[in-house]
Amino acid sequence: MQEKFIVLAHGAGGKENESLIKEIFGNVKLNKVEGGIGLDAFDDGALIPAKTNIVTSIDSYTVDPIFFPGGNIGKLAATGSINDVAVMGADPIAALDGIVVEEGFPISDLKKIVSSMINVFEQENVALIGGDLKVMPKGKLDKIIISTTVIGMIPQGKIYLDSMVKPGDRILVSGTVGDHGAVITALQMGIETEIGNLVSDCQPVTPIMRLIRKFNDVHAAKDPTRGGLAMALNEFAAKSGVTIEVDEEYIPMKEEVSALSEMLGIDPLSLACEGRVVLAVGSEIADDVLKILRKNGYDNASIIGEARDNKDWNGLVLLKTRAGGMRILEKPTGELTPRIC
Amino acid sequence: MTHLELTKPFQSRELAKAIVKKINKLSVELSKKGFEKINIMHVCGTHEHTITYYGLRALLPENINVIAGPGCPVCIVPAREIDEAIKLAKEGIRIFTYGDMYRVPGSYEGLSQAKAQGARVTIVYGFLDAIRLAQKSEEETVFFGVGFETTAPTTASFIVNNKVPKNLSILMSYRITVPAVEYILSAPHNLNGIICPGHVSTIIGAGAWSFISEKYELPTVVAGFEPIDVLLAILYILEQLINGKAELINEYKRVVKWEGNQVAKKYLSEAFMVADRDWRGIGVIPNSGWLLNDKYDYLDAREKFNVKIDKWIDIKGSCKCADVVLGRAIPTDCPYFGTSCTPQHPIGACMVSSEGTCSIWYKYGGHMIRKMRKDINTEGI
Numbered sequence: 001m002q003e004k005f006i007v008l009a010h011g012a013g014g015k016e017n018e019s020l021i022k023e024i025f026g027n028v029k030l031n032k033v034e035g036g037i038g039l040d041a042f043d044d045g046a047l048i049p050a051k052t053n054i055v056t057s058i059d060s061y062t063v064d065p066i067f068f069p070g071g072n073i074g075k076l077a078a079t080g081s082i083n084d085v086a087v088m089g090a091d092p093i094a095a096l097d098g099i100v101v102e103e104g105f106p107i108s109d110l111k112k113i114v115s116s117m118i119n120v121f122e123q124e125n126v127a128l129i130g131g132d133l134k135v136m137p138k139g140k141l142d143k144i145i146i147s148t149t150v151i152g153m154i155p156q157g158k159i160y161l162d163s164m165v166k167p168g169d170r171i172l173v174s175g176t177v178g179d180h181g182a183v184i185t186a187l188q189m190g191i192e193t194e195i196g197n198l199v200s201d202c203q204p205v206t207p208i209m210r211l212i213r214k215f216n217d218v219h220a221a222k223d224p225t226r227g228g229l230a231m232a233l234n235e236f237a238a239k240s241g242v243t244i245e246v247d248e249e250y251i252p253m254k255e256e257v258s259a260l261s262e263m264l265g266i267d268p269l270s271l272a273c274e275g276r277v278v279l280a281v282g283s284e285i286a287d288d289v290l291k292i293l294r295k296n297g298y299d300n301a302s303i304i305g306e307a308r309d310n311k312d313w314n315g316l317v318l319l320k321t322r323a324g325g326m327r328i329l330e331k332p333t334g335e336l337t338p339r340i341c
Numbered sequence: 342m343t344h345l346e347l348t349k350p351f352q353s354r355e356l357a358k359a360i361v362k363k364i365n366k367l368s369v370e371l372s373k374k375g376f377e378k379i380n381i382m383h384v385c386g387t388h389e390h391t392i393t394y395y396g397l398r399a400l401l402p403e404n405i406n407v408i409a410g411p412g413c414p415v416c417i418v419p420a421r422e423i424d425e426a427i428k429l430a431k432e433g434i435r436i437f438t439y440g441d442m443y444r445v446p447g448s449y450e451g452l453s454q455a456k457a458q459g460a461r462v463t464i465v466y467g468f469l470d471a472i473r474l475a476q477k478s479e480e481e482t483v484f485f486g487v488g489f490e491t492t493a494p495t496t497a498s499f500i501v502n503n504k505v506p507k508n509l510s511i512l513m514s515y516r517i518t519v520p521a522v523e524y525i526l527s528a529p530h531n532l533n534g535i536i537c538p539g540h541v542s543t544i545i546g547a548g549a550w551s552f553i554s555e556k557y558e559l560p561t562v563v564a565g566f567e568p569i570d571v572l573l574a575i576l577y578i579l580e581q582l583i584n585g586k587a588e589l590i591n592e593y594k595r596v597v598k599w600e601g602n603q604v605a606k607k608y609l610s611e612a613f614m615v616a617d618r619d620w621r622g623i624g625v626i627p628n629s630g631w632l633l634n635d636k637y638d639y640l641d642a643r644e645k646f647n648v649k650i651d652k653w654i655d656i657k658g659s660c661k662c663a664d665v666v667l668g669r670a671i672p673t674d675c676p677y678f679g680t681s682c683t684p685q686h687p688i689g690a691c692m693v694s695s696e697g698t699c700s701i702w703y704k705y706g707g708h709m710i711r712k713m714r715k716d717i718n719t720e721g722i
Contacts, residue, residue, distance in 0.1 A: 249354065255345055258345060259343070259344045259345050262344065262345075262348060263344065265695065267394075267704075267705075316709075318713075319396070320396075321394070321395045321396045321568075322352050322354065322395065322568075323352050323353070323354055323357045323395040323396075323397065323568035323569070324354040324357045324358055324361075324400060325357075325395045325396025325397045325398070325399050325400050325568070326396040326399035326400075326713055327393065327394070327395075327396035327399065327705055327706045327707070327709075327710075327713075328705070328706025328709045328713075329706065330703070330704060330705065330706050333683070333684050333685065333703070333704060334684050334685065
């Protein structure tokens with residue numbers, strides 16, 4: 001390829017479009033589901049042979065900045081949609097992507113982004129079965145937007161829904177909360193010097209979901225992305241009609257995230273995670289789930305509270321604060337950080 | 342020392358527990374002594390944030406009532422002054438405003454809505470930003486000077502040091518906290534103690550609050566902004582009540598000096614003169630604001646552009662903002678709170694600023710506290 005920067009013709013569907021796609025997507029090894037039709041066919045659509053329930057999810061990624069400590073928009077686009085499908089209890093098997101890129105965007109950056117995306121799909125054994133690439137004139141788009149759709153199969157007929165939390169369940173998180181949100185917020189506020197060694201937690205949660213699948217008494221799972229832990233817990237409480245009580249002291253949080261949040265006056269519990277899972281599990285298995293997570297490298301996994309049936313408070317999340325006080329953990333309101341993912 | 346090393350000890354659950362134990366003991370003794378309710382007022386949005394965010398009211402015995410007073414500088418700017426800013430911005434003059442002020446409604450709309458219609462409004466972090474942006478352009482610009490003793494000195498220092506570019510003037514909306522507290526105390530009230538704001542006291546000095554204990558004979562504590570600071574302030578007030586004392590204590594010695602920041606005070610008195618000013622929905626409070634000193638008249642946006650607003654609407658319908666500011670109502674007393682008035686669609690100013698009591702209660706569940714104190718065993722979980 002001669003050009004260093006994206007031109008409008010790269011999105012026009014002709015020769016330039018074809019050669020760019022071949023160049024940046026040519027190395028996708030897993031490009032169809034077994035027995036199906038995929039990316040290599042360059043046909044109008046893809047085919048997935050299936051006999052079981054299918055879970056699917058789509059997300060558009062607009063994160064600013066597009067490269068950040070711990071990842072980039074490509075890695076995030078693959079990870080985010082994989083995670084949405086995984087926390088439903090499905091095995092992600094296939095993905096489609098839609099990229100819209102601004103005219104003048106460096107092709108080398110596009111390659112980096114796409115190869116990060118492909119790497120995640122490959123590591124997760126997810127076939128990239130189709131995609132689309134368009135170019136917008138300079139100034140009509142801020143650099144790049146990626147949409148991904150991931151398709152997953154439910155292996156044993158078991159699905160995890162936000163509405164299935166039961167009174168008595170213990171609430172677990174798989175690791176420290178707010179890492180991704182803190183990194184992006186600090187970068188947007190121009191205080192990157194305060195980030196220190198903190199990196200985004202952007203990573204697939206599929207290994208966590210595979211570990212917990214062994215247990216029968218796991219009731220709900222969620223990846224606390226936009227709105228963070230606060231939003232995830234509120235959705236559990238509201239959709240399941242239970243009271244969720246959590247203790248801030250047990251919520252794992254990196255020092256950098258605490259410090260940045262205090263500095264910026266934001267609630268770290270509403271900062272996005274991109275590689276964590278919140279679980280509601282039966283009380284008898286909670287310690288075993290915790291043990292297996294910690295044994296497999298999720299050292300910061302923690303039981304942070306429990307669900308109760310308290311008719312006065314059902315639908316709400318109660319937080320015992322760091323200082324020992326109590327308050328309602330509300331759903332985050334307003335725009336905390338734009339373009340977090 | 343890192344940020345967390347400074348703050349963490351003041352968030353300690355163990356320490357909080359020990360202080361609350363003492364508070365509980367004293368509150369029983371005080372009710373035996375005939376104190377039915379102990380009303381403690383703080384006058385700082387950040388104190389309200391600490392109290393609500395850390396759920397401290399749930400820790401306090403029922404007869405101790407911590408009330409939010411006038412502590413939000415954005416909440417008390419009269420609608421007239423917002424209307425003035427909007428008028429200028431619509432006439433093509435660029436208005437530099439703090440983000441907190443951007444969404445506060447004036448009589449009919451806020452600066453954010455005006456901007457959506459094409460008015461010239463730019464959000465800045467401070468006066469220095471405004472200076473830099475004004476220097477880069479030829480256009481006439483105005484800085485919306487809002488704040489208490491904490492933000493005013495920065496503006497004053499640039500004025501005194503002659504650093505304000507010719508195309509930048511100031512819409513003076515600064516207010517002073519001490520006269521507002523005196524305004525509350527000089528009227529009939531049922532307060533038993535005052536927690537004074539650490540930030541403001543950094544500038545004016547802890548000593549500036551001595552009138553509360555001397556003239557109004559109320560226990561007074563200048564306090565910091567971590568949960569332990571606030572709990573200690575409450576404890577110190579109760580201890581004084583038990584002993585029948587009314588003294589001024591500086592709990593925030595790690596930051597606040599008795600005499601304050603002399604340099605800042607000098608800048609303030611050189612650049613500004615104290616004047617009677619009105620507070621939103623409250624009316625004129627004597628000596629409660631700053632205007633430019635005569636020799637800096639040329640920086641006065643009102644004079645320069647001849648803005649005059651004769652009619653304005655501070656309070657809409659049954660909005661209780663003014664009462665909330667004065668500590669005479671709590672947000673849930675307002676029929677609009679959380680229903681028609683939310684941070685996304687604010688009716689009153691108190692729902693906009695991060696220092697407004699309504700906004701803090703809405704974001705951090707403060708409105709449920711009465712029920713919570715009754716229902717939940719805070720030892721629990």
